[in-house]
Amino acid sequence: MDINEDMIKTEVSNFVSSLQRLLPKKKDIIVFEPIKTKLSKLSDMHMEAKSVFPKCFVGTKLVILRQIMDKVKLVQQYNYGKTKENYRSYKQYLNNEMETKFINDGLLLDSTGSATATYKENIEGAYEVHLTSKIKDLISSETEVEIERVGDKSINSFSFRLKDMDPKTLKTVTQCMYQVHPDFCIGTELSFKPLSYPALPELSISARYGRPTFTLSSTISKAGFQVCLYKKFAKDLRIATIINEGHRAPVAVGLALHKSYDNGSELKMFVDTQRCGGFTFQKDVYFRESANEIRVLRLVASTLIDGQRRVRLGFGFNLDF
Numbered sequence: 001m002d003i004n005e006d007m008i009k010t011e012v013s014n015f016v017s018s019l020q021r022l023l024p025k026k027k028d029i030i031v032f033e034p035i036k037t038k039l040s041k042l043s044d045m046h047m048e049a050k051s052v053f054p055k056c057f058v059g060t061k062l063v064i065l066r067q068i069m070d071k072v073k074l075v076q077q078y079n080y081g082k083t084k085e086n087y088r089s090y091k092q093y094l095n096n097e098m099e100t101k102f103i104n105d106g107l108l109l110d111s112t113g114s115a116t117a118t119y120k121e122n123i124e125g126a127y128e129v130h131l132t133s134k135i136k137d138l139i140s141s142e143t144e145v146e147i148e149r150v151g152d153k154s155i156n157s158f159s160f161r162l163k164d165m166d167p168k169t170l171k172t173v174t175q176c177m178y179q180v181h182p183d184f185c186i187g188t189e190l191s192f193k194p195l196s197y198p199a200l201p202e203l204s205i206s207a208r209y210g211r212p213t214f215t216l217s218s219t220i221s222k223a224g225f226q227v228c229l230y231k232k233f234a235k236d237l238r239i240a241t242i243i244n245e246g247h248r249a250p251v252a253v254g255l256a257l258h259k260s261y262d263n264g265s266e267l268k269m270f271v272d273t274q275r276c277g278g279f280t281f282q283k284d285v286y287f288r289e290s291a292n293e294i295r296v297l298r299l300v301a302s303t304l305i306d307g308q309r310r311v312r313l314g315f316g317f318n319l320d321f
Contacts, residue, residue, distance in 0.1 A: 039153070039154075039155060039177065039179050039185065040155075040177070041148075041155050041157070041175070041177060042094060042155070042157075042175040042176070042177045042187040042188075042189060042206065043094055043095065043096045043097050043098075043099070043175065044097075045094060045097070045187060045206050045208055045217050045219065046097070046098075046217050046219070046226070046228040046242075047098065048210075048215045048228075048230040048240070049215065049217070049228035049229060049230040049240035049241070049242060050090055050098055050228065050240070050242070051098075051258075052230065052238050052239065052240035052256045052257070052258045052268065053089045053090060053240065053242070053254065053256040053268065053270050054089075054256070054268035054269060054270060054278060054279055054280040054302070055280065056089075056278040056279075056280060056302045056303070056304040056312075056314065057082070057302050057304075057314040057316065058081065058082060058302070058304060058312040058313070058314050059079055059080055059081030059082040059314055060079070060080040060081055060314070060315055060316065061077065061078070061079050061080075061082075061300075061314065061315075061316035061317075062076075062077070062078045062316065062317050062319075063075070063076070063077050063316065063317070063318045063319070064076040064077075064319045065318075065319070065320045068109075070106075071105060071106030071107060072106060072107045072108075072109070073106065073107070073108050073109070074109045074110075074111075075108060075109065075110050075111065076110075076111040077110070077111060078111075089242075089254050089256070089270050089272060089276070089278075090226075090242045090244065090254060091223075091224065091226065091244050091246070093204060093219045093221045093223055093224060093226055094175075094189060094204065094206070094219060095173045095175070095189065095191055096173075105118055105119055105120055106118060113136070113137055114134065114135060114136045114137070115134070115135050116132065116133070116134045116135075117131075117132070117133045117134075118130070118131070118132050119131040119132075126149055127147060127148070127149050128147075128148045128149070128150070129145070129146070129147050129148075130144075130145070130146040130147075130148065130159075131143075131144075131145050131146075132144045132145075132146075139164070140163075140164060141163070141164055141165065142161065142162070142163050142164075143161070143162050144159060144160070144161045144162075145159060145160055146158070146159035147159070153178060153179040154176065154177060154178045154179065155175075155176075155177040156174075156175070156176050156177070157173075157174070157175045158172070158173070158174050158175075159172070159173050159175075160172045160173070161173070167195050168193070168195050168196050169193070169196075170193060170194060170195050171191060171192070171193050172191065172192060172193075172194065173189065173190075173191040174189065174190045174191070175187065175188075175189050176188050176189075183209055183210055183211060184207075184208070184209050184210075185207075185208050185210075186205070186206065186207050186208075187205075187206040187207075187208070188203070188204070188205055188206070189203070189204045189206070189221075190202070190203050202221065202222050203221070203222070204219055204220065204221035204222075205219070205220055205221075206218065206219040206220075212232075213231065213232040213233075214230065214231055214232070215228075215229075215230040216228070216229055216230075217230075222247075223246060223247070224244060224245055224246035224247060224249070225244075225245045226242065226243065226244050226245075227242070227243040228240065228241070228242050228243075229241040229242075235260075236259060236260040236261065236262075237257075237258070237259055237260075238257070238258040239255070239256070239257050239258075240255075240256045240258075241253065241254065241255050241256075242254045242256075251273075252272060252273055252274055253272060253273045254270055254271070254272035254273075255270065255271055255272070256268065256269065256270035257269050257270070263283075264283070264284045265281065265282060265283040265284075266280075266281070266282045266283075267279065267280075267281050267282075268280050268281075274307055275305075275307050275309065276304075276305060276306055276307055277304075277305045278302065278303050278304035278305055279302070279303055280300060280301065280302045280303075281300070281301045281302075282298065282299070282300050282301075283298070283299050284296050284297070284298050284299075285297045285298075285299060296320075297317065297319065298317065298318035298319070298320075299315075299316075299317060299318075300314075300315070300316040300317075300318060301314070301315055301316075302314035302315070302316070
């Protein structure tokens, strides 16, 4: 059989098309930032500033998010060369701060063997109850119940969390957020473990001043003091500064920059006074098929420089079916 150039091109084109069909389709709406109201929850007190900082990682990472049924999602995450060291460019002094939750009702399955079930119910239109149950393995579990009330100028919530069905791990958290002025609000958090000894409550006080392009927020607690400054210079450029002062740690200052490009790419980078720094670059690669369907592959590159001046590299693929 004669093999000519046209046959080779056809076979190669068919092979590439079959690989592209394995990629997830392009979503109608891709949201890069969470949409938030003027009055936010206390756990989102510093969301604008902390979302500017990159989430650097080490090694190779593949994340696949697949919708199996109407309310069931499967998360598959594979890591190669991941280190046990975990560096955070900022500290957290509030409970559930910057925590990613599966907000909608349903079940989230992880390839590591863990599962997260979420249920939400409205009571008399004024209260909302969230029930979250996490099972990591056969002997490790976590259950959280949260009751939230949203008013015209306040958001109040009460939650309790229990780990491994051990009463000694029972922890209650009360968060209150009150809007004093359209641009200024204050919040308090009270948490303690009633069945542990000694049952000492922990109190924190937060304040926030926010404008459309500028936000200044702070939190003071037993663990330390934190000030976050966020500034939006343009539609595609954001800068944030975080100052941390702990009782047993010196003052640390971190500066971060977030740059968005017209093609959908994003660059996040940070440096701090602990001689650490890093950046992440994210880009969506689109493949158009003959049936006018668009497939998307998200590429993420990461670089982290730790306090010992070691350069750690990371590269990842994200697929959302």
